Amino acid sequence: MKTLQVALGERAYAIHIGSGLVGDPQWITPHLAGQQALVVTNETVAPLYLDGVLESLAGIRHHHLVLPDGERFKTLDTVNLVFDKLLTERHDRHTTLIALGGGVVGDITGFAAACYQRGVAFIQIPTTLLAQVDSSVGGKTGVNHPLGKNMIGAFHQPRVVVADTDTLDTLDDRQLRAGLAEVIKYGLIGDRDFFDWLERHMDALLERQPALMSEAIRRSCQNKAEVVAADEREAGRRALLNLGHTFGHAIETGMGYGAWLHGEAVAAGMMLAARMSVGLGWLPAAAAARTEALLRRAGLPTTVPASLSAARALDLMAVDKKVQDGRLRLVLLRDIGEAVVTADFSPGDITATWESAASDAAATTATPQGA
């Protein structure tokens, strides 16, 4: 078992990474705010891990809520189901919400915790690779709006993150690959050694070798924890974590939430960022080629969906949270391990990048499995 700290002063918390953690009360009980808890999970995760978590809460008054599974349910209406449950069961403001599931469950539960009675405690038990390496750490919570992804939300830090690597055994391959997109992202943004390590070990990671998987999660969380500690509310450096996300959100919103997994859209988005960086003369073509090769080895899409035009994508990108006074900013690459936030490009550069990716795609089959 490995433990990392997210250094946020009075909001500091631990991330525990290891095997056999779910259902062991020692990782949860010390962090409960009072004598009540609500476990929020979804219909896929509930049959696998809910009983274990509920047993670990045997000493206190607790309830659970099982949500439908999928990004398309990451809405204000679903958050309201959490409020309904909390009020019906009379949870007070000393309750603790426990998110058991992937990124969608974590985002919804965290946002509900941020808003219920103006803020209650919450705990993250992420059960997907993507949630373990990214969404469960850092306190970003929220839901989608039909006009934009994650447009409604709050910064609300968990009290502890319990990442049980055993839960990855039940993850389907597509979800595993989607999580690897965010793992690769940390290498691209600021950890070139980690990128090299991923190139060496990608095949073993796809085989889910436990020691390597655990190390990939630890290294990813460490990267994220450092950035979050330095810039909790994304005034600066934290924006780098959005590499691939502005393009990716356009794909997710444009295709309808859930058609592409978030990690798949981020993979395609990172490749678009790399292409655009090459086009602007910032990134060596060889670095973009290495990026593409690693994403492909991970089984991730590296191009855009044929049905989404460049014009529509540009339109969707205009509501991105990094827009400032009408001007879009993007995370682009100067090298592997060196990302920058910049507005130093024209809309035409985006359109050209998108269309070149689309025309390459026409000759290949790089859309995600199941999409």
Place this chain on the structure above:
Amino acid sequence: MKTLQVALGERAYAIHIGSGLVGDPQWITPHLAGQQALVVTNETVAPLYLDGVLESLAGIRHHHLVLPDGERFKTLDTVNLVFDKLLTERHDRHTTLIALGGGVVGDITGFAAACYQRGVAFIQIPTTLLAQVDSSVGGKTGVNHPLGKNMIGAFHQPRVVVADTDTLDTLDDRQLRAGLAEVIKYGLIGDRDFFDWLERHMDALLERQPALMSEAIRRSCQNKAEVVAADEREAGRRALLNLGHTFGHAIETGMGYGAWLHGEAVAAGMMLAARMSVGLGWLPAAAAARTEALLRRAGLPTTVPASLSAARALDLMAVDKKVQDGRLRLVLLRDIGEAVVTADFSPGDITATWESAASDAAATTATPQGA
């Protein structure tokens, strides 16, 4: 013009109180976060003051949204209308939301600002006495849930509060009286001199004499600002500001949002708190009589609605935000100017207080005008 400061470190802000402030850009412009703003108001206030506010924003890109008027619209659905407008008009996270109206507009707009893109700036321009002396100051924002008032929300401080006393001229008498309930509350909680002052000047306040009204607002805001600065997130002393509110919320929720004005329900709730304090032997009967006399002079209800049983009220109070591990806490009185938060009573004390108020009420006509 008087200016008070709410001392909250990097979230500190000014409250400007005076005549002719709405429409004067000097009170607004320095506090805008960027080059965009959305003014949120309601159908009652819009014809009176919206044009003036929009003119003061002439230099920047701005939009406005007119909501229906009334507590029954203080819902998550109405907050979503604000998100729809912001996204349709492509406001980015450097926008500023400006709440122009009473407490409902302020609560909805502040909560929307807290959640839009995980938090944007907002400004309060309160146009009712209740909003000027209470809800616009202190950063409590939120909406109601069918099972409880203000159950969903956030702490989100405004950048400035602009309280224009001229706007009180257009307030109807019932709204004015409802505001006076919160003014009287500050005297009861911790400012006995102010209570004495209110006894001397209640008739002049009901006649809206400008100098006295301005002083009542200043003194109320000063009381509130001191409490908020000492305890922003209501870990302790701030709970005293809820005198009358636990009983009052039960009345508001039980009668249907909007049937009783918030201030009316708080007035009845404060009188119930005084009655219960007398019953427990904590408060001299003479102090309760003075409280009742002042509330009645202000034209406020001092008893409970006949149609709401003690059992139902107790049930509604069980979801109050001051409940802790199943135990209800109330703000009660030791004297005029000396309130305490306590759990040192039984449910039977509440029932007895409620029923005694109801039986007194049967002999009088103390329900609010219009309810």
